[in-house]
Amino acid sequence: MSADEPLPEPLTVPRPGPRSAAAGTADRAPGERLPNRGRFAAEAPEATKQVRTRAARADALHAGAWWIWALGLATAASRTTNPLLLGLLVGVAGYVVAARRTDAPWARSYGAFLKLGLVVIGIRLVFAVVLGSPIPGTHVLVTLPxxxxxxxxxGVRIGGRVTAEGLVFALYDGLKLAALLICVGAANALANPARLLKSLPGALYEAGVAVVVAMTFAPNLVADVQRLRAARRLRGRPDRGVKALLQVGLPVLEGALERSVALAAAMDARGYGRTAQVPPAVRHTTSALTLGGLLGVCAGTYGLLGDVGAGYGLPVLAAGLAAALAGLWLGGRRSVRTRYRPDRWGVRAWLVSGSGVAVAVLMIRANSYAPAALHPPAVPLTAPELPLWPAVSVLLGLIPAFAAPAPATRTPSEEDPQ
Structure with a gap:
């Protein structure tokens, strides 16, 4: 090249401009990368995820409020055998669960409790048919050998006459027990077990771990069974029948054992069971107050749930709660465990728990002015009636469907708040 020849123009390559999401994959050349939008753009989803997690944790209802509400409904169910009131209680619990449960694994256990309630009713009816009923009846349906x-x-018989009165009495009893189970299932579906364990006093932490593990057994079992049945369907294998149940049972038990070992290792790594040194007098006083208080709570609860004894049940329950709380406060001095972001008992928790307590108190009060409506007789056979004021008191259990915070919607990529 001579000095008189002009220099060649520099080669210019057009810089790719910003592309829309729809055209990002249509006109991209093979091997071409999208333009780098910066470090902050890549970290935006992670920051959004943290904000959502903190918001969900702040808006979450205290787990103890759900259990108080469910136990209030269970107390109301134990005070009546009216199938209309029991069905109304089950409907109230089901509506609240449908409105306020999340997509967490433990929230899927409510359907299993419904099926368990139907099984309990069926077993009670079978026992009434095979073993007879203590209720005398005149309407004979069938006579078994x-x-x-x-x-x-x-005093014990197998077979014989099967009367309509005996079946109705057995149906009422089965509905009562099924309603109790469904109310407990509602608490399992709504309350986060990990948050419930974190909210327990320090004196009950060791016992609370065992209780929480026991309560999470049913939800985890249901989740494992659903997962294994879905896997069998994807492989073209039957997921129903005795053979499929036997083949699913072993992996479910193996998974439960693996979770137990992992839980034990995590507890050991976190220094589970370490306590602080306290004087012997404080230790003995704590044991006496806690044991006496728990016995008082059991006696008072039995008096409230029984048909008789509501007069002494409430004072004994109050005295037992006071002694138990004093023992728990003293026992908490031995615990060296700290809490990270403890759950707050706010106005919504008071509304949810208060609605369950109100349903229980009003149903107990209804036994004094409408005992015949709450316990319809099986002899003679009469259609049960729906009493007005007890039904209105049961409808107070719908308050959590509006007072409790709405469940946060989570994507599969987001982490669980716990």
Whole structure:
């Protein structure tokens, strides 16, 4: 090249401009990368995830409020055998669960409790048919062949007459027990077990771990069974029947054992069971107050749930709670465990727990002015009636469907708040 020849123009390559999301993949050349939008743009989803997690944790309702509400409904169910009131209680619990449960694994256990309630009703009816009923009846439906029994089994029979009154009495009893189970299932579906464990006093932490592990067994079992059945369907294998149940049972038990070992290792790594040194007098006083208080709570609860004894049940329950709380406060001095972001008992928690307590108190009060409506007789056969004021008191249990915070919607990529 001579000095007189002009220099060649520099080669210019057009810089790719910003592309829309729709055209990002249509006109991109093979091997071409999208333009780098900066470090902050890449970290934006992570920051958004943290904000959502903190907001969900701040808006979450205290787990103890859900259990108080559910136990209030269970107390109301134990005070009546009216199938209309029991069905109303089950409907109230189901509506609140449908409105306020999350997509967490433990929230899927409510359907299992519904099926368990139906199984309980069926077993109670089968026992009434096979073993008879203590209720005398005149409407004989069928007469089964009776098995002769020896003299030492006098008072027990197998077979014989099956009356309509006996079946109705068994149905009422089965509905009562099924409603209790469904109310407990509502608490399992709504309350976060980890948050419930974190909210327990320091004196009950060791016992609370065992209780929480026991309560999470049913939700984890249901989740494992659903996961394994879905895997069998994807592989073209049957997921129903006795054979499929036997093949699913072993992996479920293996998964439960693995979770137990992992939980034990995590507890050991976190220094589980370490306590501080306290004087012997404080230790003995704590044991006496806690044991006496728990016995008082059991006696008072039995008096409230029983048909008789509501008069002494409430004072004994109040005295037992006071003694138990004093023992727990003293026992908390031995605990060296700290809490990170403890759950707050706010106005919504008071509304949720207060609605359950109100349903229980009003149903107990209804036994004094409408005992016949709450316990319809099986002899003679009469259609049960829906009493007005007890039904209105049951409807107070719907308050959590509006007072509790709405469940936060989570994507599969987001981490669980716990």
């Amino acid at each position: 009776e098995v002769p029994l020896p003299d030492w089994a006098r």
